[in-house]
Amino acid sequence: MEPIASKVNVNHRRYVLIVDDEEINRQMLGFIVGSEYDVMYAENGRQALEILRANSYRISLVLLDILMPEMDGRELLDILRSDSELHRIPVIVLTAEKDAEIESLRLGAVDFIPKPYDMPDVIMARVRRSIKLAEDNSLLSATEQDSMTGLYNKGFLYVYADMHGRLNPDMDMDAVAIDINRLHIVNDLYGRAYGDQVIRRLAGRIKRYADEHGGYAGRSDGEFYLYIPHTDDCDALLEELGKDLRLNDDDIQITLRMGIYQNADRSTGMEACFDRAENACKTVRNTYASSYSFYDSKMHEKELYDEQLLGEVDTALAEGQFKVYFQPKYNIRGGRPVLSSAEALVRWIHPALGFISPGAFIPLFEKNGLILKLDKYVWKKSAEQMRIWKEKYGVVIPVSVNISRMDIYEPGLEDEIRSIAAAEGIANDAFLLEITESAYTDNSDHIISVVNSLRSSGFRIEMDDFGSGYSSLSMLASLPVDVLKIDMAFVRNITTSEKDYRMIRLMIEVAGFMGMTTVAEGVETKEQLDLLKQAGCDVIQGYYFSKPVPPDEFEQFIEKEMEESKNADS
């Protein structure tokens, strides 16, 4: 179970449970609500109660029909209102009966939606409002403590730790982050209630340790924190906290991992101190025995390295250290694969550090906003390259470029890309704009309006990494997308996992139904290509054809394609 405050602050997709015995009603409502929320369904009150008990902290709202077999809406409302845990979940009643409206409000529903569902916009507004009101209430009552364990929330832990530092400036303190290993397995094996008891047991020990040693204990986002006077005996600390956390002797062992930032440098701020402890915690690999790891010089070096990269971005951009590589994409619908487009991928070739992997700098840039500069650079270089190829070969090779989550919030985005294309004499539809699937789930309304506007200017939109996030296939219907790019993970397993293959087939089928083109990336073998072709995939990208290459090397693909298409014609 997660603390309420963490639920309301994070930018996650919320779940709405729709309870109605009539399939049409469930589906129609799900279709409307599914554009913004993840949806769960139940056919009657009894089924709904089971789902609610198993997912109490995930569900943000219940849409409840009144007249149903087994257990009707009234009975369920009654149970919910008197349940200590479930009473916080707001319920909107669905009803065609005037009398039921007042009655359901009396029973504790926060609102009602009249049947039939005349105005989807109004329904969405009521759903949003009810969730917001309930969350605001929870936030107010959550105040400074984690609701489940009574430990401080992270924010309050920082405040107390800071205060402690001011009163005891010479005392060496350790920041510690603690996690339960494989808690999900414990929950799966013995149920969530068992897992919750383990969490409370551990919380009790952490609190006692903090009290006895003059420190502070906290919990946020499922992780525990200790701020304690420095100890050299970390084995003893781990032993004291982790000893026999299981509830019965025959149950599986429950182990901890702990990250310790010793003698924390408070000048960096409490948040940074606990970030370091958390980073150390993440490096603990063995999850079958309790163990710990220190924040050390290597991690410190990584921080410094990151800082160095961030500090050199402007110079790197000015000096052209970033190189745009192109990976070809082939259309496989016909008899022979036909070069159809390319994806632009950035590389950093640093004069002193050499080749820097995009994995090392892109997440870093995304974190602090520098990605905006880099993306623009890549758009410009790509357009320039398209123009060069057009002049040299008389053909336009469409290029996919990345649009980061942050770009979407830039007010001048559309003008920017439009003017880049215009400056090079490239038509807008030669630009394929890749937006990652997870960006769609952040703020669907905003992104949909941005994307609609880009599409109306002629740009084509690719949804990148589809299947890696939380979208459902049904969501596709409401998203303005031209191309669906299937996440590499599915392609990787396609030859070994029947399930992944079926999943890909389904995605392709649904995408086709919506008039979208499908692209599979990360294709490395002939076997994968054949299966994708069989599944009806349109376009393939991956090492099977080529790795990303510099523009001059890419030209061999254009020349080969021109040659082959000439031969095919003659």
Next chain:
Amino acid sequence: MLTVDALREYGADVDTGLARCMNNEAFYLRMVEIVIGDDKLGALKEALDARDFKRGFELAHAMKGACGNLSLTPVFRPVCEISDGLRAEKDMDYTALYDEAVTQFEKLKKLAE
């Protein structure tokens, strides 16, 4: 094949039904197909014959909801009357209404053939 034009001609208030499906025609038609595939009229007849008003009401009410949401007016009308009568436990002859519901439902089914 089921089309919105055929449904319109049949008497369904397609525009209203579509608006409830966020104007997604494919989704709307899929929903209508579900209604066609989920024929509750046989069970309703059994309930009416057995004078099991409670069961009859559950069935008529469910059909009313589905047809109402999709604005399948010709079926919705008789089913709605049956549902309202059974809710009030009116001991009346439902034959004419039931027959009308069957006729309209059959017509609807034909559209999907």
